[in-house]
Each structure stands twice: as structure tokens, then as C-alpha cells.
Amino acid sequence: MSTMKKTVVTLCFILLGIASVYAQNSQFPSQVWHKGNIYFNDGMSTSGLIKYDLDNNLVQLQTETVDTFTASNVSNFEIYDEIFGGIRKFYSLPYAINGEYETPTFFEVLTEGNNLALLCREYIATDTRGMNNWGPMGMNPFWGPQNNFGYRLAFNYYFFNNGRLQRYSLKKKDLFAMLPGYDDEIDLFMRKNRLEHDKRGDLLRITAYYNELKN
Template sequence: MKNTIKLTILTLGIWIMGMGMTQAQDKFPSQIWHKGNIYDTEGQAFSGLVKYDLDNNLVQLQNETIITFTASNVAYFEIYDELYGGIRKFYSLPYSLNGDYETPVFFEVLTEGKDIALLCREYIATDSRNMGAWGPVGMNPFWGPQNMMGYRLAFNYYFFKDNQIQRYSLKKKDLYDMLPGYDDEISLFMRKNRLEHDKRGDLLRITAYYNELSKN
């Protein structure tokens, strides 16, 4: 009898853990709380559970209460993303999203070197190709397309160079303009490693490689 009870409790525990993971994976990263830190413009650090909203450039801290920060009073924040893995950092930088005037905007920093940094902003897009699909598809550390119930995680990419944030068009010819001076080396690197010019993880590797080349 005792063994049966223990087995039942163990099975129930595994089931609850599995349900928790399923519920977390049924959401996108911006829809769940992550362990993290927020650093304000005064240099003060706040630790707790962090949730971000890039559409409105807000970040929330859940500790004893919930505090909401805007990009105007945050220098940067970092989270540990258990869903996709790894520490992610978001910096508040002046940029004109709508073409009018610059305001503080959150950008995730994917990789940075002495001269160039690769930034991105994620958003949730409608994916008509996967309408009716249930659960996440293709989850991996390099973040290929994520699909959930007809929606997908998408990204806009930017390069910080010459003290300016420049949006990347996702056209291959423009990649060489963003990373000038090493066209042959980058082309060979992409072919050897089967890298695409418009994938998150591939762009990260290409930019990191460029920064290594430009050190010499």
C-alpha cells in the first residue's frame, strides 16, 4: 500500500511538472515572468521576477509588489529565459521607431564588438501558414521560427554602427553593406557553416565572426 501511495505521489508530481512546462511553452517569452534584474538610470539594481513589453517599451518587476518601469528610467535589464535558455540583455537606447523623433526604446543585444553590435526587437506575428497548429514548433537555443496556435515569434534586426542604430532589411546584399570590408570572408563563412542571412542564430554567428575579423 505504501509503495502504491509513493508511486501515485511521484506520478502526480511528474504530471504537475509536465503541466507547468506545457503551460509555459504555450506562451511566448514576453508573456511569462523570468528571473532577472533591472538597472535604472540612477544605477540602482532591482532583482526579482521580470516581465517585458517591447510593444510599449515597458518592463515590470514582481517582488513583494509589481513595479512598472519605462524605457526612459531604465538603463538596461537582464533575464534568465528558462523557456529558450540563456541570459538575455535589453538596453534602453534612443531611436525613432515611427520616423518622427527619437525616444528611449528597448533593444535586445545579441552580440557586440568594438565597432558593431547586433540588436533585435521581437514581436508576435500572425502566421496564417500554421493556423490551427497547437503548441510550440522548432524550439531551439538559436531561436528559429516559434509557432503557437497560428502565431509566431518574429524579429526586427538592427546594427549599431557609427554611433547609429540602423535597421537591417533582411536582404542579403544589405548584410554586406552593414558588415563592410570582408565580403569574401563572410560569404565563405556562411557557405561552410550553412548560415542564412535572415535567421537569429545565424546572424549572431555572422556578426560575431565579423567582429573577430575586424580586430585584426
């Protein structure tokens, strides 16, 4: 197995692990304090316990006190999630979330290469699927955990290419539009590995494969 394949497989297990553990704890990642670092636009940085709020594009730092910073003065931050044992990185990028005007917005980087990056923004959604085959405390490993209160972790996905940030609609035809030039190769890769066009771990693998094709 190549190094790239090992890395992608490892990331997929990490994604499954974080969903499973958070489901068991009935807490979502944004509700937990994480060890991490914050890097500011002026080149300064600071470390401590970090909690993030993507809905409001805020990041909090707990040291002797709790300080709150916005995406306007933070270039990026990273957290070490002790629950699943991995580093997660977030960057502030200009984007018009509501379709009006661009403002600094936090995005998590799932995978990146020389040509393309896959980003996401998580949110806590009401689970309208009911108590399905996953059970009352079960989880769908690539969509996120469901807790006793009927909420789940959901994601909006974005592709960053040539300085342009585009939201992915989760439609298969739009995935090929976002990853142009290798439709046959990507289609074969998805079929061979039984990958879906709308699952977090699968999108990570597909994007990583596309970047390999472009190199």
C-alpha cells in the same frame, strides 16, 4: 574548436532551445515572469521577477507589488530565462521606431564586439504560413515557435556601429552593406557553414565572425 566558435555554437543551441520549449508551452518569452535585475539611469538597481513589453517599451518588476517602468528611466535590464537556461540582456537606446522622433527604446543584445553589435526586438506575429512541415505545435528554430492559435515569435534586427543604430532589412545585399570591408570573407563563411542572411542564429554567427575579422 576555438573559444569563439564554442561560444557561438552554444548560443545557437540556446536559441533553438528557447524556441522549442516556448513552442511546447504555448507561451512566448514576454508572457513569462523571469528572475532578473533592472538598472536605472540614476545608478540604482533592483531585483525580482521581471516581465517585459517591447511593444510599449515597458518592464515590470514583481516583488510584494508589481511596479512598471519605462525605457525612459531604465538604462538596461537582464533576465535569467529558466526555461532555456540563459541570461538575456536588454538596453534602452534612443531610436525612432515610427520614423518620427527618437525616444528611449528597448533592444535585446544578441552579440557584440569591439566594432559591431547585433540587436533585435521581438514581437508576436500572426503566422500566415499555415500548418507547414513544422506541424501544429512545431517550430522553426531561428524564427520562433508557432502555437495552436496561429501566432509565432518574430524579430526585427538592428546593427549598432559607431554610435549609429540601423534596422536591417533582411536583404542579403544590405547585410554586406552593414558589414563592410569583408564581402569575400563573409560570403565564403556563409557558404561553407550554410548560413542564411535572414535567420536569427545565422545572423548571430555571421556578426560574431565579422567582429573577429575586424580585431
